[in-house]
Amino acid sequence: MRIGIDFDNTIVSYDALFHKVAREAGLVPESVAATKVAVRDYLREIGREDDWTEMQGTVYGGRMGEASAYPDVFTVMRAARRQGHELFIVSHKTRHPFRGKPYDLHQAARSWVESAMRDSEGALIPPEQVFFEVTKEEKLARAGALGCDCFIDDLPEILLSPHFPKDISPLLFDPDGIHADQTSLVRLASWRSIAAHIGVEIV
Ligand SMILES: [Mg+2]
Structure with a gap:
């Protein structure tokens, strides 16, 4: 099977890092929950949208190396390989x-893939199978051109796009259970449940 996977908020979780960077910059009180959404909502509420925008560059760029993967992502990838x-x-x-x-x-994300996503047998996903596109349309065209059988993404708008290739099975990764209203999509809350759904056996 050819399995297409989104990167941000599907493989990589930024929750802890957004909270850490926001706390270091003194932008949020300790009481704000350690999630990306809680940090964003707080900054928007107090009118610091620009700080939120700038923080995204810091997290996805300069501090990317500190980001962590969702639980079991690498276990599932190793089993799939x-x-x-x-x-x-x-x-x-x-x-x-x-x-x-x-x-x-793009380079920051690629560096993360190269350093975090490897084990003694080498890369979990070879570099030539890693694609960072600029637009949503290019992303969907790429997934189609690769002939993916399924595609895993955290955003319903990607999976429900009119550009989403018809022959790919869309799978919604919803670790925080925020998309219960998306009843037309297969919704999976963990990488273990993704593995079970697509038939990757974890030993
Ligand atoms: Mg994403």
Whole structure:
């Protein structure tokens, strides 16, 4: 099977890092929950939208190396590799942040993949199977051109896009259970449940 996987908030969880960076900058009180959404909502509420925008450049750029993966992502990838499945990362993000230092966000993400996503047998996903596109349309076209059988993403708007290739099974990764209203999509809360759904056996 050819398995397409989104990157941000599907493989990588930024919750702890957003909270850490916001606390270091003195932008949020300790009481704000350690999640990306809680930090964003707090900053919007107090009218610090620009700080939120700049913080995204910091987290996805300069501090990317400190981001962590969702539980069991690597276990599932190792099992999939062993069972002969082909894995692809297909993501979209701007090349540079909208505000702040002009980090190369594609390079920062690629460096994370190269350093975090490897074990004694080598890369969990070979570099030539990792794609960072600039637009949503390019991302979906890439997933289609790769002939993915399924595609895992945290955003319903990607999976329900009119550009989403018809022959790919969309799978919604919803670790925080915020998309219960998306009844037309297969919704999976953990990487273990993704593995079970697509038939990757974890030993
Ligand atoms: Mg995402």
